Amino acid sequence: MPLIAPGDRPLAGLSTDLYFPPVAELIAHLEESPPDYLEIFRGRTIDLKELRAQLPPALPLTYHGDCLWYTQPGYSTDPEFREEERRACRHMEALRAPWMIHECAQKSMEGFDFGLYAPPLLTPEGAQVAREGALTLLQAMEGRLLLVETPPFPPHPPGGMDLGDFFRILTQGTPLAIGLDLGHCLTYLSASDRPVDIPSVLDWLGGFPLERVVEIHAGGMHFLSLDGRTWPVDDHSFPLPIVLFDLLEAVLTRLHLPSLQGIALEVDNKESRHAAQEFARFRDIVRHHAKPGGFSLPPATPFRSPLPSADRDRVREGYRHLARDLSGNHHSPYSQHLYRQEIWEFGGNMDELFPETLARLREAGVDVRASFVDYFNREPHENRPGEDFLEIKIRRAGDWIDHLTETHPEIPLSLRETRHREAQSLLHAQNLYNGDP
CATH class of the missing domain: 3.20.20.150 (Divalent-metal-dependent TIM barrel enzymes)
Structure with missing residues (x-):
């Protein structure tokens, strides 16, 4: 109607x-x-x-x-x-x-x-x-x-x-x-x-x-x-x-x-x-x-044939290229400034989401903001429709901590448990207020 x-x-x-x-x-x-x-x-x-x-x-x-x-x-x-x-x-x-x-x-x-x-x-x-x-x-x-x-x-x-x-x-x-x-x-x-x-x-x-x-x-x-x-x-x-x-x-x-x-x-x-x-x-x-409106849309015509698979592959590659450019490969005001702020702060500031985890990383000499932002979209990872950005950040934070503990011997494996505990608390609150089965 x-x-x-x-x-x-x-x-x-x-x-x-x-x-x-x-x-x-x-x-x-x-x-x-x-x-x-x-x-x-x-x-x-x-x-x-x-x-x-x-x-x-x-x-x-x-x-x-x-x-x-x-x-x-x-x-x-x-x-x-x-x-x-x-x-x-x-x-x-x-x-x-x-x-x-x-x-x-x-x-x-x-x-x-x-x-x-x-x-x-x-x-x-x-x-x-x-x-x-x-x-x-x-x-x-x-x-x-x-x-x-x-x-x-x-x-x-x-x-x-x-x-x-x-x-x-x-x-x-x-x-x-x-x-x-x-x-x-x-x-x-x-x-x-x-x-x-x-x-x-x-x-x-x-x-x-x-x-x-x-x-x-x-x-x-x-x-x-x-x-x-x-x-x-x-x-x-x-x-x-x-x-x-x-x-x-x-x-x-x-x-x-x-x-x-x-x-x-x-x-x-x-x-x-x-x-x-x-x-x-x-x-x-x-x-x-505002002038009178509400008139019908132009009539629909038969749907054109689906896009050939080769063209669809070009679109996939185009989106991969666009994503990498937005993530820092292209020198633009967004990729060099706003993107980094967006990944760190949007959906929840990382300092507030993982205070204990980040404190221990800083004690180990890690520049946590630069490290997390650079890691976030470094390589393609799983996209999950329906996840909001807080859930995505929690998941990527887990991948990031796993990567750090694997590549930096001075960072103890126990940090994974700290990150997991903080993540579970966040996910419980997220499901309580935003869950929609």
């Missing part, structure tokens, strides 16, 4: 985490400017059911999925992704969500892992692989709509193919819809060495498949100075910058978006009172400038 009828004005919504800010607290701060709908990030099924029961039945809820890496060549044949699809369907059923939006990106690829979204492989073959994976996911969604979202780009060369052309190959002739994230567009243009201003974004969007955009996102950003340049970095805990408020107004005023149904402010990881203050201005822009 769509959010709006054809010809109605799109709704102004909030996209938020299930746990922070707490949804009940967020709603309490929004009494003077309530949202038309909520988009809820992936969480535990039991918690999603409880949330739906607590909210007014007339308030629509949509779903923001995760861990379904349909950009990857092995997505359609990996049975572990089938379980993740079933989990996503349980989540959508709990929320009574008409659609799922999911980044066209991945945090795991060809034996490498990252804490934040890594961009897709911007080649025609990469777009075709993502298309096949997204259609596999759509078939599992029990008649709901799938929105493939424009991904964030780190300060790193994005690849040779234009993102608009990539999304056209990905979606043309399919039932797939698009989620257009305006902040992510800024990160893409910046990574592509293009101007990051409203005229440049509007000009670039002129070649984008806007007829498939069903939802628009805007979220917090900060601007980081690295290697003599200022880079926009997607981070929803930061305020929504003025340029995104102005860009939203310009997009709604000047562009033709016939299928648009919802426009959501992303406020995950933001204090409720700050989110409420931003949403009041955001909602005013939507209500004053």
Whole structure:
């Protein structure tokens, strides 16, 4: 069931985490400017059911999925992704969500892992692989709509193919819809060495498949100075910058978006009172400038033939090359600065996760941060769909300690037991709060 009828004005919504800010607290701060709908990030099924029961039945809820890496060549044949699809369907059923939006990106690829979204492989073959994976996911969604979202780009060369052309190959002739994230567009243009201003974004969007955009996102950003340049970095805990408020107004005023149904402010990881203050201005822009939408997507045509195996192998190798570049093989502001911080801190700071283990390693003269970050993606390792980054870090920490005790005789084998004890405590807490059988 769509959010709006054809010809109605799109709704102004909030996209938020299930746990922070707490949804009940967020709603309490929004009494003077309530949202038309909520988009809820992936969480535990039991918690999603409880949330739906607590909210007014007339308030629509949509779903923001995760861990379904349909950009990857092995997505359609990996049975572990089938379980993740079933989990996503349980989540959508709990929320009574008409659609799922999911980044066209991945945090795991060809034996490498990252804490934040890594961009897709911007080649025609990469777009075709993502298309096949997204259609596999759509078939599992029990008649709901799938929105493939424009991904964030780190300060790193994005690849040779234009993102608009990539999304056209990905979606043309399919039932797939698009989620257009305006902040992510800024990160893409910046990574592509293009101007990051409203005229440049509007000009670039002129070649984008806007007829498939069903939802628009805007979220917090900060601007980081690295290697003599200022880079926009997607981070929803930061305020929504003025340029995104102005860009939203310009997009709604000047562009033709016939299928648009919802426009959501992303406020995950933001204090409720700050989110409420931003949403009041955001909602005013939507209500004053959004034009009628909700019309049907372009008709689907028969699916093109599957990608030849040789092309699929090239995509696999392309993702391996991309992962190594992001992990430090390429000298970019991301790989030389942000990647190292991401591996050490995201999902849980290593000093807080393994305090006793790291203290003993430091006593043995190990530069623990440099050693762990360099080891983390040094060689391909097992990717496990559904694991969050904390679980991946715990597993990689075990591999790292095993490696150190095998290659450094001065490091005692008893350190493995210390690491195991700390890991078990972390995994118990993780399962208690985030487990979802």
